Amino acid sequence: MTSSTSELTHVSRLPGVAFILKKALISALVALVLFSLMVGIRTEAGPTGQLIYWTRFDDLAILVLIVFVGSIVIELFRQWWGPAGTTRSVPQPLQTALDFAGRAIPPLLLIFTFLVPVIFYNQRYILDLGILVLTYVMLGWGLNVVVGLAGLLDLGYVAFYAVGAYSYALLSTNLGLSFWTCLPLAGILAALWGVMLGFPVLRLRGDYLAIVTLAFGEIIRLVIINWQSLTGGPNGISAIPRPSFFGIPLTAGEDGLAARLGIEFSPTHRIVFLFYVILALALLTNWVTIRLRRLPIGRAWEALREDEVACRALGINTTTTKLTAFATGAMFGGFAGAFFATRQGFISPESFTFQESALVLAIVVLGGMGSQLGVALAALTLIGGFELFRGFDQYRMLVFGMAMVLLMIWRPRGLVGYRAPTVFLKRSEAISSELAREGRG
Incomplete structure (x- = not known):
């Protein structure tokens, strides 16, 4: 009797059909106003200087209809999920699944x-896309150390990406060093720049920290553009050497890997090799990050993220904690930058703009700050998933923004918001039973 009464009370509190339709109509009206100039009417300057415009009212009507139906679906979902933030219990078989x-x-x-x-193997586009996704997975895991674990908002992460790329390009083209020799050097140089960034921002938090890191990324980009004698300026650096397989080049010559193995040479061999190289680098980043989380420095990062004042009160040296977080994240960014340089064979300042930092930060936030799996899924979704909309150039960024807004509404803590704790009480049950006995006594 009590359960049926509560169900009736729950149903009586649900909004009616009129409320749902009214809310959907308001949402559709707002979409109509916003999309009218963005989609409905397009303008451009004609050859004689006059303004030319054309209309796309059919596309506008489709978008408004999608918003109208989507608003109804969301409201029905909220009713099913429960009012005032309460959720209905999930059946045990579904929870187990x-x-x-x-x-x-x-x-x-x-x-x-x-x-x-x-x-x-025979689809070059998918292989190249896979390499790109893994590159952003590695960048996301590197930034996740700074933002997700240490709680330091970094908007200039692309600077370390650029330092790693230009370090490898300059060392390989000027000194003739191989990729495997330059790779750790690029990571060390990027980590050094991470420490240099960490010192000025030791006392900064929140928005102020974000502004300084953003300025740092722009400073690195402007230095690359203007120091033409070293970096080539806007022209960039070309003819960057490709990596070899333990000293064996992946070329069509007699000393190439294909000739030594006695197989027919194919340009796809180099793409497959690069795929497994970036996969190994990404897995190394993941493994090191997981191991560091379980060490005292990883727990210090998480304590700093939760409350810096309490972290200081516990006796944790916040200076070294912040510097190690910046250095570790920068090192992984440098590794990814070195791989990017050898993958492209050409780099220029246009590849290291603020948009790259914003994209990597979006991957970390949408995936779930501190979650390794969430960052990987977010990179796969944002980089690989939105390639499906490459043919819709005019709507690609619109869909991108709408998807991020919906995801933040549906999953405000990211795709994988839950993070397993790094410290457990091994005798939690025994301790609780002892405390219960003491309370009875």
């Missing part, structure tokens, strides 16, 4: 990633 899926996704995703070059 969700838990199993959460445990099965990481190994399945890793196995599929290993098999991508085998499955899509």
Whole structure:
């Protein structure tokens, strides 16, 4: 009787059909006003200087209809999910399936990633896209150390990406060093710049920290543009050497890897090799990050993220904690930059703009700050998923923005907002039972 009464009370509190339709109409009206000039009417300057315009009212009507229907669906979902932030209990079989899926996704995703070059060997576009996604996964995991674990908002992460790329390009072209020799050097130089950034921002927090890191990224970009004698300026650096397989070049000559293995040479061999190189670098970044989280420095990062004042009160040296976070994240960014340089064979300042920092930060935030799996899924979604909209150039960024807004409404803590604690009480049950006995006594 009590359960039926509560159900009736719950149903009586739900908004009616008129309320849902009114809310959907208001949302559609707002969409109509916003999209009228963005989509409905397009203008451009004609050859004689006069203004030319054309209309796309059919596309505008489709977008407004999508907003109208979407508003109704969201409101119905909220009613089903429960009022005032309460949620309905999930059935046990469904909860078990969700838990199993959460445990099965990481190994399945890793196995599929290993098999991508085998499955899509003859599809160059998918291989190149996979390399791009893995590059952003590595960048996301590197920035996740600074933003997700240490709680330091960094808007200039692209600076370390650029330092790693230009370090490898300059060392390889001027000194003739190989990729495997320049790779650790690029990471060390990027980590050094991370420490240089960390010193001025030791006492800054929040918005002030974000502004300084943003300025740091712009300073690095402007230095690259204006120091033409070293970096080539706007012309960039070309003819960057490709990596080799333990000293064996991946070329069509007699000393190439294909000739030594006795197989027919194919340009795809180099793409597959680069795919596994960036995969190994990304897995190394993931492994080091997970190991660091379990060490005292990782716990210090998380304490700093939660409350810096309490962190100081516990006796933690916040200076070294911040500097190690900046240096570690910068080192991984330098590794990714070195790979980017050898992958492209040409770099220029246009590849290291603020938009790259914003994209990597969006990957970290949407994936769930501090979550390794969430960052990987967010990179796959934002980089790989939105390639499906490449043919819709006029709507691509619109869909991108709408998807981020919806995701923040649906999952405000990111795709994988839950993070397993790094410290456990091994005798929690025994301690609780002892305390219960003491209370009874």
